[in-house]
Amino acid sequence: xxxxxxxxxxxxxxxxxxxxxxxxxxxxxxxxxxxxxxxxxxxxxxxxxxxxxxxxxxxxxxxxxxxxxxxxxxxxxxxxxxxxxxxxxxxxxxxxxxxxxxxxxxxxxxxxxxxxxxxxxxxxxxxxxxxxxxxxxxxxxxxxxxxxxxxxxxxxxxxxxxxxxxxxxxxxxxxxxxxxxxxxxxxxxxxxxxxxxxxxxxxxxxxxxxxxxxxxxxxxxxxxxxxxxxxxxxxxxxxxxxxxxxxxxxxxxxxxxxxxxxxxxxxxxxxxxxxxxxxxxxxxxxxxxxxxxxxxxxxxxxxxxxxxxxxxxxxxxxxxxxxxxxxxxxxxxxxxxxxxxxxxxxxxxxxxxxxxxxxxxxxxxxxxxxxxxxxxxxxxxxxxxxxxxxxxxxxxxxxx
Amino acid sequence: xxxxxxxxxxxxxxxxxxxxxxxxxxxxxxxxxxxxxxxxxxxxxxxxxxxxxxxxxxxxxxxxxxxxxxxxxxxxxxxxxxxxxxxxxxxxxxxxxxxxxxxxxxxxxxxxxxxxxxxxxxxxxxxxxxxxxxxxxxxxxxxxxxxxxxxxxxxxxxxxxxxxxxxxxxxxxxxxxxxxxxxxxxxxxxxxx
Numbered sequence: 001x002x003x004x005x006x007x008x009x010x011x012x013x014x015x016x017x018x019x020x021x022x023x024x025x026x027x028x029x030x031x032x033x034x035x036x037x038x039x040x041x042x043x044x045x046x047x048x049x050x051x052x053x054x055x056x057x058x059x060x061x062x063x064x065x066x067x068x069x070x071x072x073x074x075x076x077x078x079x080x081x082x083x084x085x086x087x088x089x090x091x092x093x094x095x096x097x098x099x100x101x102x103x104x105x106x107x108x109x110x111x112x113x114x115x116x117x118x119x120x121x122x123x124x125x126x127x128x129x130x131x132x133x134x135x136x137x138x139x140x141x142x143x144x145x146x147x148x149x150x151x152x153x154x155x156x157x158x159x160x161x162x163x164x165x166x167x168x169x170x171x172x173x174x175x176x177x178x179x180x181x182x183x184x185x186x187x188x189x190x191x192x193x194x195x196x197x198x199x200x201x202x203x204x205x206x207x208x209x210x211x212x213x214x215x216x217x218x219x220x221x222x223x224x225x226x227x228x229x230x231x232x233x234x235x236x237x238x239x240x241x242x243x244x245x246x247x248x249x250x251x252x253x254x255x256x257x258x259x260x261x262x263x264x265x266x267x268x269x270x271x272x273x274x275x276x277x278x279x280x281x282x283x284x285x286x287x288x289x290x291x292x293x294x295x296x297x298x299x300x301x302x303x304x305x306x307x308x309x310x311x312x313x314x315x316x317x318x319x320x321x322x323x324x325x326x327x328x329x330x331x332x333x334x335x336x337x338x339x340x341x342x343x344x345x346x347x348x349x350x351x352x353x354x355x356x357x358x359x360x361x362x363x364x365x366x367x368x369x370x371x372x373x374x375x376x377x378x379x380x381x382x383x384x385x386x387x388x389x390x391x392x393x394x395x396x397x398x399x400x
Numbered sequence: 401x402x403x404x405x406x407x408x409x410x411x412x413x414x415x416x417x418x419x420x421x422x423x424x425x426x427x428x429x430x431x432x433x434x435x436x437x438x439x440x441x442x443x444x445x446x447x448x449x450x451x452x453x454x455x456x457x458x459x460x461x462x463x464x465x466x467x468x469x470x471x472x473x474x475x476x477x478x479x480x481x482x483x484x485x486x487x488x489x490x491x492x493x494x495x496x497x498x499x500x501x502x503x504x505x506x507x508x509x510x511x512x513x514x515x516x517x518x519x520x521x522x523x524x525x526x527x528x529x530x531x532x533x534x535x536x537x538x539x540x541x542x543x544x545x546x547x548x549x550x551x552x553x554x555x556x557x558x559x560x561x562x563x564x565x566x567x568x569x570x571x572x573x574x575x576x577x578x579x580x581x582x583x584x585x586x587x588x589x590x591x592x593x
Contacts, residue, residue, distance in 0.1 A: 050536045054521075054546065055552060059552055090432075217458045217459040218458070218459065218460075219509055220508070220510030231483060233483050238486055332434065334431070334479070343461065347462065347464060347479070357468075358464070358466045362479070371510075399536060
C-alpha cells in the first residue's frame with residue numbers, strides 16, 4: 001500500500017503538566033511541546049507560590065525579616081538565615097567570633113544532610129522506589145531533634161541571627177550529635193544498597209539529563225548541578241576564609257558524565273562529607289573548651305535578661321533593639337553561602353535606616369528550573385520526572 | 401595571601417587597566433568589588449568580561465533592580481563570577497525610568513528569567529529580549545509591584561464568592577491602614593546613590 005506523504009501533516013502537540021502533580025515537587029506548571037513521546041520544548045510557568053517576600057522585607061526590620069528566610073526553601077532553613085545574617089553583618093562590617101562561626105557550620109551541615117536526604121529519596125520516589133523515602137524520613141526526624149534542642153522549633157528555627165545565635169547550645173548537645181554521627185553513615189549505606197545498583201534506578205538515571213560545563217555555567221547553575229558537570233566550584237571552599245571552612249578538611253566530589261546518576265552520587269557523597277565536617281566541628285569544641293571570647297555587639301544582639309537588670313546601657317540596648325531594630329548603614333552588601341541546592345545569596349541595599357531599601361534573594365532553584373528546557377530537550381516524557389527530581393526543586397525559594 | 405586571592409586581585413587590576421576609562425566608579429572593600437558603568441556600554445562590557453581571557457566571567461549569578469525614587473530612578477545590579485580566576489564582580493548600571501536596556505540573553509542565556517523578573521517587578525524594558533512576559537506575578541496582573549509607589553497591600557484581593565460560585569477579584573478593603581514605622585536617621589545616606 002502506498003501512502004501519499006504529502007497529504008500528511010505531522011504537528012507537534014502541546015501538553016500541560018501540573019500545576020498539581022505529585023512529581024512536580026510543588027506547584028510547577030509546564031507546557032511541553034511533544035513530538036510523539038519526545039519532548040521538543042519545555043516552558044515553565046512559575047510564580048504560583050509567589051508571596052512577595054522581597055517586597056515584604058522592605059517593610060520589616062532585621063528581626064522581623066529573618067523568619068521569612070526560613071520559609072523560602074523550607075527544607076534547608078538555616079542556610080538561608082545564614083545568608084541573610086551574613087549580608088547584614090557585611091553591611092555593618094561585623095565579624096562573628098570563632099565559636100559562632102563553627103557553630104554555624106554545624107547547623108549548615110545538619111541542614112545540608114536534611115536537604116539531601118529529602119532530595120535523594122523524593123527523587124527515588126518519583127522514579128518508583130518508595131522505601132528509601134520512608135527510611136530517610138526517620139533520619140530527618142532525628143536531625144530535626146537537634147534543631148529542636150537548641151531552638152525549640154523543628155523546622156523554622158530562626159536560630160542564626162545577625163551577630164550570632166538566638167540561643168546558646170544546650171548541655172550535652174555535641175555528645176548527642178556525635179552519637180548520631182556514629183549511626184548515620186550506615187543509614188546512608190542502606191540507602192545506597194537499595195539504589196546504587198538497582199537496575200530500574202540505574203537505567204532511568206544513567207545518561208539522562210546530561211548538562212555540559214559550558215551550559216551549566218552560562219545558565220547560572222550552581223551547586224550539585226555545576227559540580228555534576230565536572231567543575232569543582234563550591235562556595236564553602238572558594239570563600240573559606242570568610243565562612244570559616246578553612247578550619248576543616250573539605251572534600252568536594254565532582255561528576256564525570258554530568259547526568260542524573262552523577263548528581264545522585266554527588267548528593268550521597270556530600271552527606272558523607274557533611275558527616276565528617278560535623279565530626280570535626282564537634283571535636284573542635286571538645287578540644288577548645290574555654291578559649292572563646294564571646295563578646296557580642298548589643299546593637300546587633302540583645303543583651304541577656306540578667307544584664308538588663310543590672311546595667312542601664314543594657315536596658316537601653318534592649319529597648320532600642322526591640323523597637324527600632326538594627327540600623328543598617330547606607331550601602332550595598334552581598335551575603336552568600338553554598339546552600340544544599342546551590343549558591344544562595346542575599347543582596348541588601350540600605351539607605352541608612354532600620355529598613356532595607358531592597359533585599360534581593362538569589363535562589364539557586366530559579367536558575368536550575370530555567371535550565372530545564374536545556375536538560376529535557378530530546379528526552380522522552382518518562383524522563384521528565386527523573387530530571388525534575390534531580391533538579392531538587394522547592395517552590396518556596398523559586399517563587400519567593 | 402593565598403594564590404587564589406592574588407588571582408582575584410589580578411583580574412581586578414586588569415579590569416582597571418583595560419576598561420578603566422569606561423568605569424564611572426571602582427569600589428573595592430573586604431567584601432565586594434563594585435563597578436559603575438553606563439547603560440549604553442552594557443552589552444559590550446559583558447561581552448568583553450565574558451570572553452576576554454583576562455577575565456572569563458563565565459556565569460551570571462544574579463541580576464536585580466533597585467528603585468531609588470530619584471530622577472535616574474532605577475539601578476540594575478549584575479553579579480557575575482569567574483570560576484577560572486575565582487573572582488566575583490558587581491556591576492551597577494543607572495537607568496533613567498524611560499530608558500530601554502540591552503538584553504544580555506545572547507551572552508548569558510541565564511539572563512532570560514532574570515530580565516523577565518525585572519520587567520515583571522519594575523517595568524524595565526529589555527531591548528531584543530524576545531520573550532519578555534511576566535514571570536512571578538499572577539496571570540493578568542497589572543502594575544509593577546516592587547516599585548516604591550506600589551502599595552505593600554496591593555490593589556486587589558482574591559476570594560471565593562459563594563453567589564457566583566467561583567474565585568473572583570475584588571478591590572482590596574482593609575479595616576486598618578498599614579502601620580509603617582520608619583525611623584529616619586540623621587546620618588549620611590549617600591553611599592549608594
